[in-house]
Amino acid sequence: MESATVAVSHADHHHGPPEANQSSRIDRQTLGILLFIVSEVMLFGAFFASYFFLRVVVDPPSWPPHPYELPVAVAGMNTAILVSSSFTIHYALESIRRGNRNGLKLGLVATWLLGATFLFIQINEYVHLGFSARDLSFGSIFYSLTGLHGAHVFVGLMLLSFATIRAFRGHFGPEEKDHLGVEVPGIYWHFVDIMWLVVFVTVYVL
Amino acid sequence: MKLNEAAVFKWVVIVGIAAAAVITVTLLTRPLIGSLLGLVLVIAGCIYGYRWIEQKWRELGSKDLHT
Numbered sequence: 001m002e003s004a005t006v007a008v009s010h011a012d013h014h015h016g017p018p019e020a021n022q023s024s025r026i027d028r029q030t031l032g033i034l035l036f037i038v039s040e041v042m043l044f045g046a047f048f049a050s051y052f053f054l055r056v057v058v059d060p061p062s063w064p065p066h067p068y069e070l071p072v073a074v075a076g077m078n079t080a081i082l083v084s085s086s087f088t089i090h091y092a093l094e095s096i097r098r099g100n101r102n103g104l105k106l107g108l109v110a111t112w113l114l115g116a117t118f119l120f121i122q123i124n125e126y127v128h129l130g131f132s133a134r135d136l137s138f139g140s141i142f143y144s145l146t147g148l149h150g151a152h153v154f155v156g157l158m159l160l161s162f163a164t165i166r167a168f169r170g171h172f173g174p175e176e177k178d179h180l181g182v183e184v185p186g187i188y189w190h191f192v193d194i195m196w197l198v199v200f201v202t203v204y205v206l
Numbered sequence: 207m208k209l210n211e212a213a214v215f216k217w218v219v220i221v222g223i224a225a226a227a228v229i230t231v232t233l234l235t236r237p238l239i240g241s242l243l244g245l246v247l248v249i250a251g252c253i254y255g256y257r258w259i260e261q262k263w264r265e266l267g268s269k270d271l272h273t
Contacts, residue, residue, distance in 0.1 A: 026209060026266055034209070086218045093211050176210075186211040190218050197225040201244065205229050206237045 027177070033184045037191045040152070044195055047145050051202065054137045065138050068131050075204045078121045079196065082153075085114035086193040089160075089186045096182060099174040101167070104182070108164040111189065115157050122150050142203060149192070149199050156192045159185035209262050217255075224251065 026034075055063055064070055092107025126143075133143035163182050166172065172179040224247045232240030 030209060083218070083222055086215065090211070090215045183211050187214050190211065190214045193218050194221045197221050201225050201228050205232050206241050206244070 027180070029180050029184050030187070033187050037188070040191065040195075044148070044198075047141075047148055048198075048202065051141050051145060054141050058137070060138070063138070064142075065136055068129075068135070068138065070142075070204055071125060071129075072204050074121065074125055075200055078118055078125075079200045081114050081121070082118045082193055082196050085111045085118070086190055088114060089189050093179070093182055093186050096172050096179045097174055101170075101172075104172065105164070105167050108160060108167050108182070112157060112160045112164055115153055115160065115189075119150060119153050119157065122146065122153075145199055145203060149196055152192045152195065156185065156189050159188060209266060213262070220251070 054060075088107050088110040090107075092104050092111065095101075095103025095107055131139045133140050133147075163185050166181055172182055176183075224244075228240050228244045228247065231243050
């Protein structure tokens with residue numbers, strides 16, 4: 001009974017990990033997202049390994065296999081849209097660092113719209129491609145790689161939605177600790193952007 | 207300099223330039239040449255990235271968030 005009381009009392013007074021276990025080099029939110037991104041790079045790495053295995057080791061006569069074709073121009077335009085969104089989220093963060101709340105809101109809304117446009121175009125591309133994930137190993141790996149990335153864009157859009165709603169409700173400030181709610185989704189969004197550049201070059205161009 | 211969004215944004219620009227180089231070479235020559243250039247750039251990027259992380263970690267080590 002006494003030990004239970006002590007445990008409850010301890011829980012009341014203690015929130016989060018003890019100070020000694022926190023890094024003095026980097027705040028835990030930023031460290032968390034960086035470690036998460038490292039694990040995500042490994043996940044994408046596994047998919048790329050499958051892609052190159054199918055393309056190089058299995059060595060089909062043509063890639064993409066006849067009669068399939070990929071809409072490179074549409075994907076290129078989509079790439080430009082996603083790269084632009086990295087610039088807008090950077091603008092949003094630079095704005096809040098200077099205390100410009102309108103710039104933050106504008107940057108976040110623009111990023112969200114660009115991300116949603118990217119996802120819409122990709123879904124539209126899937127509808128009109130003319131092959132499915134069941135059509136050859138090419139179809140499977142194409143939909144796996146681009147779909148995995150699309151899922152990451154969707155998660156990024158959710159994070160941006162929360163950040164945008166908070167921005168319009170007056171959250172966030174110029175101090176570093178006051179805009180971590182935008183900083184962390186921003187880092188994640190840049191990662192999604194970098195991964196798309198690699199996916200686009202690998203799947204559509206090479 | 208801190209390990210934050212602005213630092214990661216620079217990597218978007220670096221990877222963007224590298225991707226543009228690979229696309230240009232592939233369109234001008236053959237996919238194999240573009241792939242080889244891509245491989246060289248990935249290896250160079252890994253070495254540069256490792257040094258970059260090491261330097262950032264050393265810089266962060268000289269600060270203390272709790273003070």
